[in-house]
Amino acid sequence: MSKTLAIEAAGLAKAYGSTRALDGLDLQVEAGAILGMLGPNGAGKTTTVRVLSTLLRPDRGTARVAGYDVITEAAQVRERIGLTGQYSALDESLTGRANLVMVGQLCRLPRKQARRRAAELLDRFDLAGAADRGVKTYSGGMRRRLDLAASLVARPAILFLDEPTTGLDLPSRLVTWDAVRALAASGTTVLLTTQHLDEADQLADRIAVVDRGRVIAEGTSAELKAKMGGERVALTVAPQSDLAAARDVLARRGDGPPHVDPGPRTVEAPVTGGARRMPDIVRDLDAAGVLLDDLAIRHPSLDDVFLTLTGGATDHEEAAA
Amino acid sequence: MTAASLPITGRPGAEPALSRAWWALKNSLVLARRSIARIAREPEQLIDVTIQPVIFVLLFTYVFGSAIHLAGGASYHQFLISGMFGMTMAGTAPGTAVGLTTDMSSGLIDRFRSLPIARSAVLAGRTMSDLATQVLGIAVLSATGLAIGWRMQNGIGDALAAFGLSLLFAFSMTWAGACAGMLLRSPEAAQAMGFVLFLPLAFVSNAFVPTQGMPAWLRDFANWNPMSAIAAACRNLFGGSVPTDTTAWPMLHPELAVVLWSVGLIAVFAPTAVYLYRRKVLR
Numbered sequence: 271m272s273k274t275l276a277i278e279a280a281g282l283a284k285a286y287g288s289t290r291a292l293d294g295l296d297l298q299v300e301a302g303a304i305l306g307m308l309g310p311n312g313a314g315k316t317t318t319v320r321v322l323s324t325l326l327r328p329d330r331g332t333a334r335v336a337g338y339d340v341i342t343e344a345a346q347v348r349e350r351i352g353l354t355g356q357y358s359a360l361d362e363s364l365t366g367r368a369n370l371v372m373v374g375q376l377c378r379l380p381r382k383q384a385r386r387r388a389a390e391l392l393d394r395f396d397l398a399g400a401a402d403r404g405v406k407t408y409s410g411g412m413r414r415r416l417d418l419a420a421s422l423v424a425r426p427a428i429l430f431l432d433e434p435t436t437g438l439d440l441p442s443r444l445v446t447w448d449a450v451r452a453l454a455a456s457g458t459t460v461l462l463t464t465q466h467l468d469e470a471d472q473l474a475d476r477i478a479v480v481d482r483g484r485v486i487a488e489g490t491s492a493e494l495k496a497k498m499g500g501e502r503v504a505l506t507v508a509p510q511s512d513l514a515a516a517r518d519v520l521a522r523r524g525d526g527p528p529h530v531d532p533g534p535r536t537v538e539a540p541v542t543g544g545a546r547r548m549p550d551i552v553r554d555l556d557a558a559g560v561l562l563d564d565l566a567i568r569h570p571s572l573d574d575v576f577l578t579l580t581g582g583a584t585d586h587e588e589a590a591a
Numbered sequence: 592m593t594a595a596s597l598p599i600t601g602r603p604g605a606e607p608a609l610s611r612a613w614w615a616l617k618n619s620l621v622l623a624r625r626s627i628a629r630i631a632r633e634p635e636q637l638i639d640v641t642i643q644p645v646i647f648v649l650l651f652t653y654v655f656g657s658a659i660h661l662a663g664g665a666s667y668h669q670f671l672i673s674g675m676f677g678m679t680m681a682g683t684a685p686g687t688a689v690g691l692t693t694d695m696s697s698g699l700i701d702r703f704r705s706l707p708i709a710r711s712a713v714l715a716g717r718t719m720s721d722l723a724t725q726v727l728g729i730a731v732l733s734a735t736g737l738a739i740g741w742r743m744q745n746g747i748g749d750a751l752a753a754f755g756l757s758l759l760f761a762f763s764m765t766w767a768g769a770c771a772g773m774l775l776r777s778p779e780a781a782q783a784m785g786f787v788l789f790l791p792l793a794f795v796s797n798a799f800v801p802t803q804g805m806p807a808w809l810r811d812f813a814n815w816n817p818m819s820a821i822a823a824a825c826r827n828l829f830g831g832s833v834p835t836d837t838t839a840w841p842m843l844h845p846e847l848a849v850v851l852w853s854v855g856l857i858a859v860f861a862p863t864a865v866y867l868y869r870r871k872v873l874r
Contacts (some may be wrong), residue, residue, distance in 0.1 A: 311832060345671035345707055352705075353702070358697050359698040362697075364628055376621055376622075421705075
């Protein structure tokens with residue numbers, strides 16, 4: 271095998287009482303790749319990150335990070351990872367700079383180097399102006415950026431980001447995305463969890479959809495969308511027209527059985543190469559005397575993938591935010 | 592960034608014990624500096640070692656002291672300040688417990704745990720910074736004492752010995768507090784423990800009154816209480832000890848008793864605290 275795995279987990283299980291946070295989770299991330307873990311609340315994303323970053327011992331299963339076992343070689347793993355959790359892991363009563371210098375020194379940088387590295391990161395995350403203020407006075411976005419900076423102090427080979435942009439405004443989110451991209455470009459392996467489909471779509475090389483403690487689908491964004499089938503033609507039939515007539519046209523012209531929803535009066539069918547085949551469909555509909563309120567070609571979105579796979583278990587508003 | 596090639600052939604897995612110990616100490620000092628830097632931004636954390644000892648000294652001297660008559664007409668001021676040294680030093684225990692429960696319930700602990708630092712560093716950093724604040728406690732207490740007429744009657748050498756014993760005792764108490772901090776879930780619980788466990792234990796001693804008047808069973812406990820040993824040791828060294836009729840060994844050799852108690856308590860509580868920490872954080 272030519273590719274090195276930075277993260278590999280097999281059969282991870284963790285239960286809290288009768289709740290199974292992880293239920294046989296398998297995961298592989300190639301070195302230098304960005305993996306997006308996508309899943310609804312309670313799917314096991316955070317638990318996975320905590321196991322992989324040595325903070326939590328799984329009940330069963332094994333995991334290797336940077337080639338080291340997370341249980342028996344936790345110290346070696348910690349030397350190679352950075353972690354930005356969901357909640358800010360900063361000392362609120364210290365300044366931003368003091369937080370970063372402290373982390374640098376804990377990572378065995380001499381004081382001078384720790385200070386230099388702190389200044390570098392404060393610049394990079396647009397925090398230089400607030401560097402000598404207490405973290406207490408920081409906005410949510412500034413805190414998250416400082417937190418991310420803290421996890422980068424030791425230049426980790428592997429970075430875990432647990433919902434790095436949840437609750438961030440757009441500018442802060444863009445800064446975070448840029449940082450993640452730059453890290454990946456320089457060879458850092460990134461595992462990020464997210465509820466934002468567009469975030470996974472934009473950032474991740476591969477996406478693992480997680481639900482109820484397992485990975486239920488894995489692949490590139492395009493691969494996952496392809497699982498949903500190709501384009502679909504969606505018609506909304508006017509009230510005075512016949513639904514059945516519209517269905518017959520799509521049954522004849524489409525590439526699969528049409529789906530009729532009488533409530534909103536829609537008819538949908540898969541049609542590969544939809545745009546080129548539209549004229550035929552429209553002509554036939556016209557000939558059958560079907561009046562339309564709406565006509566569209568739909569491309570499957572990651573939303574469709576997600577909702578189909580997880581059975582719509584997520585709070586849709588949150589997922590689409 | 593040179594992180595691309597994996598697996599990394601960096602430091603070997605097994606680090607020599609000496610180097611590991613050295614880095615554990617360095618990490619602890621960094622974390623101790625962090626706690627002290629926090630104090631600079633939140634000076635109210637120092638109430639335990641500044642305002643509280645002053646209030647206790649004034650209360651005991653002028654309220655209770657007026658009703659306490661020592662054998663041979665010895666000075667209660669002189670007697671009390673040595674007891675207050677024990678009281679203030681032992682007071683680090685609830686303080687350490689509160690500080691650690693606060694840390695453990697914040698997200699910051701996850702940051703520390705994901706860094707390649709010694710497991711003991713979080714605890715040792717806290718006990719060291721608490722020890723440093725006790726130096727301030729000693730200064731405040733001495734100044735208050737001098738203001739009300741207490742004197743270091745045996746010269747500076749003995750006084751320094753008393754300060755040293757006090758800090759050693761304080762260090763053992765902070766490790767007891769660290770254990771409590773690992774067992775309790777919230778800063779509030781740690782605070783409550785201070786009141787229901789620590790205060791009574793501190794009071795059943797010779798810190799504020801001679802033990803002669805206590806019921807026999809309580810008196811035995813008081814004479815073997817490490818609080819009594821530190822108070823008696825300070826009285827020997829500052830001057831102001833009152834004659835007692837006890838034959839309890841710690842009261843006959845209080846300085847040695849303080850050393851033995853402190854070393855023994857550290858030997859028990861420090862490893863226990865680290866064990867509890869490891870158990871707590873892996874769940």
